Amino acid sequence: MFNEVLLSNEVIIYLVSQTILLILQIFALFWVFDILKNWDFNSTKPKQYILEKKSYLVMLIIFFALIVKIALIPYFAYVIDNLSNIVPGAMCAAGVISANDYGVKLLALKVFIVFFNSIWIIVNSEDLKEKNYPYIKIKLYFFMFIFFLVLIEYILDILYFTNISLDEIVLCCSVIFGVQGENTLPLGLDTTKLLILFYLFYLLNIMANISKQALLSFVVNIIFLYVAYLSVVEFFGTYIYELPTHKCPFCMLQKEYYYIGYLLWSMLFLGVFYAISSFVLKFLIKKELAYTYKYSIIFNTIFVLICTLYVGVYYLKNGVFL
Amino acid sequence: MIEVKNLYKIFNQNKKNEFTALENVSLFIPKEQIVLLKGVSGSGKSTLLSIISSLQKPTSGDVIVDGEHIAKLPDLHASKFRNEKIGYVFQDFNLINSLNVFHNVMTPLIVQNLSKDEIKAKVINALSLANIKHKKDEFVSNLSGGEKQRVAIARALVCDANILLFDEPTANLDKQNSLKFLSLLEDFKKLKKTVIIATHDSIFEQSNVIFETINMQDGKIV
Numbered sequence: 001m002f003n004e005v006l007l008s009n010e011v012i013i014y015l016v017s018q019t020i021l022l023i024l025q026i027f028a029l030f031w032v033f034d035i036l037k038n039w040d041f042n043s044t045k046p047k048q049y050i051l052e053k054k055s056y057l058v059m060l061i062i063f064f065a066l067i068v069k070i071a072l073i074p075y076f077a078y079v080i081d082n083l084s085n086i087v088p089g090a091m092c093a094a095g096v097i098s099a100n101d102y103g104v105k106l107l108a109l110k111v112f113i114v115f116f117n118s119i120w121i122i123v124n125s126e127d128l129k130e131k132n133y134p135y136i137k138i139k140l141y142f143f144m145f146i147f148f149l150v151l152i153e154y155i156l157d158i159l160y161f162t163n164i165s166l167d168e169i170v171l172c173c174s175v176i177f178g179v180q181g182e183n184t185l186p187l188g189l190d191t192t193k194l195l196i197l198f199y200l201f202y203l204l205n206i207m208a209n210i211s212k213q214a215l216l217s218f219v220v221n222i223i224f225l226y227v228a229y230l231s232v233v234e235f236f237g238t239y240i241y242e243l244p245t246h247k248c249p250f251c252m253l254q255k256e257y258y259y260i261g262y263l264l265w266s267m268l269f270l271g272v273f274y275a276i277s278s279f280v281l282k283f284l285i286k287k288e289l290a291y292t293y294k295y296s297i298i299f300n301t302i303f304v305l306i307c308t309l310y311v312g313v314y315y316l317k318n319g320v321f322l
Numbered sequence: 323m324i325e326v327k328n329l330y331k332i333f334n335q336n337k338k339n340e341f342t343a344l345e346n347v348s349l350f351i352p353k354e355q356i357v358l359l360k361g362v363s364g365s366g367k368s369t370l371l372s373i374i375s376s377l378q379k380p381t382s383g384d385v386i387v388d389g390e391h392i393a394k395l396p397d398l399h400a401s402k403f404r405n406e407k408i409g410y411v412f413q414d415f416n417l418i419n420s421l422n423v424f425h426n427v428m429t430p431l432i433v434q435n436l437s438k439d440e441i442k443a444k445v446i447n448a449l450s451l452a453n454i455k456h457k458k459d460e461f462v463s464n465l466s467g468g469e470k471q472r473v474a475i476a477r478a479l480v481c482d483a484n485i486l487l488f489d490e491p492t493a494n495l496d497k498q499n500s501l502k503f504l505s506l507l508e509d510f511k512k513l514k515k516t517v518i519i520a521t522h523d524s525i526f527e528q529s530n531v532i533f534e535t536i537n538m539q540d541g542k543i544v
Contacts, residue, residue, distance in 0.1 A: 041394070044327075044384045046335075049393075053379065056397060131399050 004086050005164045010079040015157065017072060021065045022154050025147055028061045032140045041132055055136065059124060062143055066117040069150070073114050074262050081253050088169045093250035095172030102160040109153050114269070116146050119277055122292075123285055135285050142284070172248075184234070184247075191235050198231040202304050209275060209293040217296065218279035221272045224300070228268055232307065239310040244322045264306055271300030324351040324374060324485070324516065329383035331369050331541075343369040344380070345541040353484075356507055356517040356531050361538035367520035368413075370538070371487045374518065375408045376400040387485065405430055409478025413490040415470045417477075419463040423454060426462055427476045434481070444480055451509065452476035468499030475506065486510060488519040497525075504529050 005011060035051050035058065080097055084090035087099055097103040120142055127135040185194060201224040208217035229249070238244050240252050240260060252261030274296035282288055315321055331344040344366045351357050359367045372378040374385055376392045385393045392403055404410075417426050427445045436444070449455040454472040457465065462473055471491065478486055492500040504525065510517050511531045519526065526532060537544050 044380075044382055044393070046330075046382045049379055049381060052394070052396075128396065128398060131395055133396065 003164075003166055005083060005161055005166065008083065008086070010082050011161055014072070014075060014079050015161065017068070017075075018154060018157055021068055021072075022150065024061050024065045025150060028058050028065070029144070029147055031055075031058045032143060036137060036140050039136065052133075055133070059128075059139075063121065063124060066120055066146070070114050070117055073110055074266070076110060077250070077253055077262070081250065083164070084172075086166060087164060088166065089172055090170050091172045091251070092248060092254060094248050095170045096164070097250070099165065099170045100160065100163040102156050102163060106153065106156040106160050109149065109156060111269075113146065113149050113153055115273060115276070116142070116149065118273055119280055119284070120146060122277060122281060122289070126281075126285060126287060126289075138284060185230060189230075194227065194231055194234060197227045199304075201227050202300060205271075205275065205300055206297055209278075209297045212278075212288070212290070212293050214279040214282050214288070217275045217293065221275035221296070221300075225268065225272045228303070232264065232268075236307040236310055238322050239314045242314065242322075260306070264303065267299050267303035267306065271296050271298075271303055274299065323353050323386075323388060324349075324518075325384075325386040326350075326370070326374070327384040327386070329370070329373065329385065330381045331366075331373060331378070332381045335381065343541050344373075347383070347538075347541070347543055349536060349543060351516060351518065352533070353516055354511075354514045355533035356511060356519070356529075358526055358532050358535040359518055359520040359538060360522065360535055361520075362522055365538040366541040367538055368489050369541075371410075371489055371518065371520050374485075375410050375487055376404050377410075405433060405481060407483050407485055409475075409481065409483035409486045411471070411474045411478050411486070411488045411491060413493055415474040415494075417462045417470060417473055419461070422459055422461050423449070423465070423473050423476075424458045426473055427480050430477060430481050444482075445476075448476040448480035451479050451513075452506075466499075467494045467496070468502065471495060471499070471503065484514075484516060486515050486517045488517070488521075490521055490523075491519060492521065492523045492525060500525050501528075507531050 006015075031054050035055055038047055039051055039055075040048055077093060080103075081093040083096045084092050087096050090096045090099070097107055120139060123135050123139045123142065127133060127139060185191075189197075201220060204220045205217065205224050208220050233247050233249050237247055237249070237252060240257055241248075249265075250261065251257065252264065253259060254261075274292045278289065278292040278296070281292070311321070326347055326349045329344050329347040330342070333341045333343060347366070347370060359370065361367050369378070373380050373393065374387070376385075376395060380393050383393070384391055387403075387407065390403065392400065395403060418429070421429075424445055427448055428441055431441050431444060446455065446458075449458055452472045452475040454469060454476055457469060457473075462470060465473065471494070491503055495503065500523070507517065507529055508531055
């Protein structure tokens with residue numbers, strides 16, 4: 001059971017951190033039930049004062065746990081990337097993540113959890129700005145939902161790391177994404193159409209955010225996320241690797257590529273997150289936060305600029321496109 | 323206007339050493355009046371002041387200051403309320419010995435995002451009101467008890483708070499300085515401040531600006 005994967009320092013640190021965070025959130029959850037059951041802001045009875053005091057501590061614990069969980073995402077990417085040194089056939093995180101059935105599901109769940117954690121943090125900060133805890137019940141119910149996902153994530157974490165076989169060869173990026181000439185894009189798209197869609201949705205994204213159309217921005221960004229992912233893997237990534245056959249979303253996280261993947265993917269996540277959060281927050285707390293539109297434009301623009309710069313710089317250096 | 327309704331403060335509740343510091347305290351202090359809170363040590367005066375200034379939360383009951391339920395304020399807002407509306411002079415002054423008078427008085431303004439010139443003007447004004455401007459560059463460790471108290475008063479005045487709370491203001495002063503403090507009360511009256519003085523000193527009976535004396539005993543108003 002304790003193979004080399006579970007004995008690697010990175011995995012131990014990661015799993016211990018996840019365990020500590022889960023324990024913290026379990027503690028918080030007990031108090032959350034008490035607060036939800038007995039909260040009455042207008043009361044001046046001892047129970048309410050105790051709950052107000054407790055809520056301060058509970059929010060601090062939840063805030064801390066959620067912030068650390070967000071920080072653990074790039075660390076998770078780093079952990080699985082490092083495991084490629086011991087998993088046979090793996091050249092980067094792509095091979096390690098597909099080493100068993102749990103990997104991709106776990107990664108997808110983690111992205112959702114980071115998104116929900118970030119929404120919770122925004123709701124919490126809005127609640128703290130007010131004098132009468134207007135969103136306390138919303139954020140506590142929302143935390144219960146996040147906790148449910150965190151519990152599943154923890155189980156998947158354990159299943160994933162305990163089921164990485166070191167005896168079987170895994171498929172990695174060069175095999176997953178095929179060789180030059182083979183079109184792996186969906187809906188009959190080719191690279192040119194994909195790039196047109198990429199810049200078109202970026203412009204739509206800017207327009208929707210400038211005009212503060214929350215629903216439009218939400219829809220456009222969901223599509224942009226998918227188009228941007230495909231564009232990076234199929235086109236821009238090849239300029240990062242300077243190799244037309246290298247189509248991998250993970251290798252760019254490695255030192256050889258100056259860890260640019262961390263910056264690139266986090267800019268895309270933040271850009272899309274802020275756009276989606278405008279809509280979600282409007283629905284959740286009936287409040288429009290102007291800064292979410294602004295940040296979405298900023299982060300998405302940085303993302304598009306980085307992608308475009310790689311192509312431009314390559315062309316300037318070599319005089320040709322890949 | 324300060325209104326206290328059915329206030330209880332119980333320390334170490336449900337423990338062996340449970341202690342009721344305030345028991346069903348209700349009172350009303352009108353705006354711009356000077357009120358004396360009298361009682362022996364341990365009668366609950368300081369606890370009441372700390373709750374009115376939102377330094378502490380009550381166990382139950384309500385405190386309304388200028389229409390705001392301050393006992394219900396979350397910590398962040400309680401700090402803001404304290405900074406803007408309350409000037410508190412502690413029994414032992416709580417000054418920072420390693421800073422000079424000017425910098426001690428300046429401390430409540432740090433969080434107010436003011437320009438250097440605005441801060442300087444406010445500090446000088448507060449030092450003048452408390453008659454301690456001439457010592458602005460002295461370190462507080464070199465000051466006498468009466469001077470330290472004046473620095474603490476300047477610090478309480480610097481944010482232009484409407485409510486001033488004094489906890490045993492004459493406990494660390496000799497008679498001459500205590501009488502000087504009494505004359506300061508007249509200045510506060512002119513400045514239209516609401517003042518609460520927690521004390522067991524009978525010297526305040528000589529003052530003619532006291533609007534009301536509230537007597538406390540064993541955590542209750544008597």
